[in-house]
Amino acid sequence: MGALIWLVAALALAGAEALTGDLFLLMLSGGALSAAGASALFGGPVWVDGAVFAAISILLLVLVRPALRKRFAAGTGLPEPMKALEGKSALVIDRVSRHEGQVKLDGEVWTARPLDETEVYEPGDHVTVMNIDGATAVVFKGI
Structure with a gap:
């Protein structure tokens, strides 16, 4: 009992x-x-x-x-593979603006948005991944 x-x-x-x-x-x-x-x-x-x-x-x-x-x-933050993408170069394949865009990053297509929301990147532009926000690459062209 x-x-x-x-x-x-x-x-x-x-x-x-x-x-x-x-x-x-x-x-x-x-x-x-x-x-x-x-x-x-x-x-x-x-x-x-x-x-x-x-x-x-x-x-x-x-x-x-x-x-x-x-x-x-220790599990907080981005997984290591995501952190490894920060600072890498990506190729714009679909116009990247505030609410749209795609880049090719490490052989994969990622949804993207610019770091400065007023900027627009056209297909063929090379950009740098500043950070990963969920499943979206935040990119910048100036680096």
């Missing part, structure tokens, strides 16, 4: 984590899941389950959570 209670607690904590995204409740959920396992395997007194919960939760909070948070924070 104790294992079932710990299992329900683990699921409730994991579900609550989905609302917060801070990884704190997920670590507590891991502790509750460990307590459920200890209760099911050993069937000891409730205080032993509580001790397992506390010990595993603290270990997860101290050792696992910081590493996960660091790993998730």
Whole structure:
């Protein structure tokens, strides 16, 4: 019976984590899941389950959570292949203006717009990719 209670607690904590995204409740959920396992395997007194919960939760909070948070924070920004396109030369294949245009960049056709929205680049112009905005190359002719 104790294992079932710990299992329900683990699921409730994991579900609550989905609302917060801070990884704190997920670590507590891991502790509750460990307590459920200890209760099911050993069937000891409730205080032993509580001790397992506390010990595993603290270990997860101290050792696992910081590493996960660091790993998730490192994922911000553009993927490396996109950053590698910045500064490369591209060929305008369809008139590039504020709301339209295409360039050929590294053998692929990209939607493009000028860095300075007042400028217009004609087919055949060579431009430089200043940055990638989603799936659009932001280009400039002056470099």
